[in-house]
Amino acid sequence: MDTFILLFEGLATATQPSNLMFALLGVMLGTAVGVMPGIGPALTVALLLPVSLSFGATGSMIMFAGIYYGGMYGGAISSILLNTPGETASIMTALEGNRMAKRGRGGKALGAAAFGSFFGGMFATLGLAVVAPFMVMVALSFGTAEYFALMVLSFMTVSAAFGGSMSRGLTALFIGLTIGIVGTDKLTGQVRLAFGIPEMSDNISIAIVAVGLFAIGETMYLASQYVNHKEKAQAVSGSVWLNWGDFKRCIRPYIRGTGLGFLFGPLPTGGAEIPTFLSYTTEKRLAKGEARREFDEGLGAIEGVAGPEAANNASAAGTLIPLLTLGLPTSATAAMMLAGFQQYGLQPGPLLFTNNAELVWGLVASLFIANLMLLVLNVPFIGIWVKLLMIPRPWLYAGILCFATLGIVGAQGSPFALILLLGFGLIGFVMRRFGYPLAPALVGAILGPLAEEQLRRGLMINQGDWMFLIESRISLAIYTIALLSVFGPRLWALLRNATRRAGRTA
Amino acid sequence: MSGDPKNQAAEEDLRLPFDDEAGQGTGKRDLAGLVIAVALFGLAMVIVNDASGYPIRRSYAQFGPEIVPYLVAAGISVMAVITAIMAWRGAFEARDPLNLGALSWLVGGIVIEIFMLYGGTGFIAGSAVLFAFAARAFGQATLLLNLAIGAVLSTLLYLLFRYGLGLSLPAGPVERAIDLLLR
Structure with missing residues (x-):
């Protein structure tokens, strides 16, 4: 029961007034950006990376986690009322949620989403607190070979799962690895790929890469499309409070969604997309009676909102397990948070739990508080967030750009940082336009230097014998998982196509 | 079948x-x-x-x-x-037509801000121009109104981050005047 003692101590950290304020700031920012279409939690954390340096490590990590959770709540609002998911985790919510909104049951959909997010977030955070110490014990036995294997696993799965096209995912990964090379080599002091520019011979700040790719590139991509940036949202109709009948319909989807989210969140498969998808299809398949009719006739079934919303919040908590215990990011937002830790010279992993126990458990405890805050913010005060959808889009995006440049100029103190920012923005834009996923580039830039260090250190210890990489059974198992996660889905698709074809000819 | x-x-x-x-x-x-x-x-x-x-x-x-x-x-x-x-x-998906005009406004805004910051006009002016150009890129053609909103927003951001968080931002005449007034 050590966990609960630690958690209790964490609660003391989390309830310090300044940390409560950071949590509140985080959840409010998170909800706000979750609501805005086109801006996700990853982008927000990126924007705040440079300016958060003055907040202190515990404060800014609490805020980032609040943004992550808040983004999951807020994403539901734009999915339901606008049918434009604020971020990828809410795509499934839009399917049934928007149908409900069009038929005057938008309030119910929002309520089901908020309570589902709360349910998923609470139980998965509890799961995080229980599971993390065990993961730490496993991770403590890992050496260089195992860590390198884990990073390769992270590289492979993040490239395979995001976006769809594996070749483009890998290309993005290699671009990220190149960015990671730029600067002074830690082990020898050799300056690499700096082309004599002093600002580049110190390593490129991850904040510039993240803000450039995600904020500037994304804004350019949105501007480059011929769409009317002034669309209208559905008004909230009906009460957001659930009655007993609604609640009875939601509870099973909540439990299943939480389970799926918590199971898939920690796997390096790209965050919330897969669990929300699985949750939606499960609810659709299991639906009976009234729900069956609503699914089939496109009337909007509350189960289709409840399940995925519980799943995406649960996956946010699940994602924190590998991030905190192994230092492995499995979603874009988690990668941003890893960059946040690195800003403070902290390396997430088993040692973080012993050296910075106060930070870790304060963070976990603050997640419970953040969830409570979010429930209050999203049920009685839902109207405020809906108003945010009314800000004219041109000014909104222009404001984001100003904020992005402010953060970078302020943290770096030189206009040259802006030239780099523009460069990464253009790269991000081209990648978005040609269907390259951005997350692998970010993960490559963050994890690349760490992987290189493990590899070269391992080579030195083993006198240049590359075989050390595959000598341990644990690392072999990890490589197998990496290969399976990349080729497994494709084999599965091939197999299914083959059986389907066989079925057709028969 | x-x-x-x-x-x-x-x-x-x-x-x-x-x-x-x-x-x-x-x-x-x-x-x-x-x-x-x-x-x-x-x-x-x-x-x-x-x-x-x-x-x-x-x-x-x-x-x-x-x-x-x-x-x-x-x-x-x-x-x-x-x-x-x-x-x-031809394995790439079909792409939407490219709104080159909008993109040029946006990139132009950033480039001008970079030049202005190097030229010493300070953060507020550079940021206001970026705001105006970016809003124009998203179809808000009222450049003067954009510029006014951008100036107000940039001034607020400057005050918040310079005095609230102690970030050092490139200073020009406007910023020096603010610093003098607040000292």
Whole structure:
């Protein structure tokens, strides 16, 4: 029961007034950006990376986690009322949620989403607190070979799962690895790929890469499309409070969604997309009676909102397990948070739990508080967030750009940082336009230097014998998982196509 | 048997993101895709060129800073070949028409801000111009109104971050006047 003692101590950290304020700031920012279409939690954390340096490590990590959770709540609002998911985790919510909104049951959909997010977030955070110490014990036995294997696993799965096209995912990964090379080599002091520019011979700040790719590139991509940036949202109709009948319909989807989210969140498969998808299809398949009719006739079934919303919040908590215990990011937002830790010279992993126990458990405890805050913010005060959808889009995006440049100029103190920012923005834009996923580039830039260090250190210890990489059974198992996660889905698709074809000819 | 077409369409909609390639290719030769392939090759060459210039170290284990750049360059070259094949066979999805005008307003705004910051006009003025141009890129053609809103927003941001968080931002005449007033 050590966990609960630690958690209790964490609660003391989390309830310090300044940390409560950071949590509140985080959840409010998170909800706000979750609501805005086109801006996700990853982008927000990126924007705040440079300016958060003055907040202190515990404060800014609490805020980032609040943004992550808040983004999951807020994403539901734009999915339901606008049918434009604020971020990828809410795509499934839009399917049934928007149908409900069009038929005057938008309030119910929002309520089901908020309570589902709360349910998923609470139980998965509890799961995080229980599971993390065990993961730490496993991770403590890992050496260089195992860590390198884990990073390769992270590289492979993040490239395979995001976006769809594996070749483009890998290309993005290699671009990220190149960015990671730029600067002074830690082990020898050799300056690499700096082309004599002093600002580049110190390593490129991850904040510039993240803000450039995600904020500037994304804004350019949105501007480059011929769409009317002034669309209208559905008004909230009906009460957001659930009655007993609604609640009875939601509870099973909540439990299943939480389970799926918590199971898939920690796997390096790209965050919330897969669990929300699985949750939606499960609810659709299991639906009976009234729900069956609503699914089939496109009337909007509350189960289709409840399940995925519980799943995406649960996956946010699940994602924190590998991030905190192994230092492995499995979603874009988690990668941003890893960059946040690195800003403070902290390396997430088993040692973080012993050296910075106060930070870790304060963070976990603050997640419970953040969830409570979010429930209050999203049920009685839902109207405020809906108003945010009314800000004219041109000014909104222009404001984001100003904020992005402010953060970078302020943290770096030189206009040259802006030239780099523009460069990464253009790269991000081209990648978005040609269907390259951005997350692998970010993960490559963050994890690349760490992987290189493990590899070269391992080579030195083993006198240049590359075989050390595959000598341990644990690392072999990890490589197998990496290969399976990349080729497994494709084999599965091939197999299914083959059986389907066989079925057709028969 | 072709099955129930309606059912099949629904199945297509709910495809897992990694089930297949990202979408239906155009099937036409893609010049822009070839340009990307060439750029990737160029990047690989630059990395190799850089890595080959590192001084050779005679340490007990010769695993110097050049190993990873070579590995990455090899990886990029492979991806460049694959990209070239993809572009040749038209495997990239059809792209929406490019709104070049909007994009130029946006990039122009950032470039002008960079010049203004280097030129010493300070953060507020540069940021206000960026705001006006970016809003124009998103279809808000009222440049003067944009500029006014941008100036107010930038001033607020400056005050918040200069005095609230102690960030040092490039100062010009406006910023120096504010600093004098508040001192």
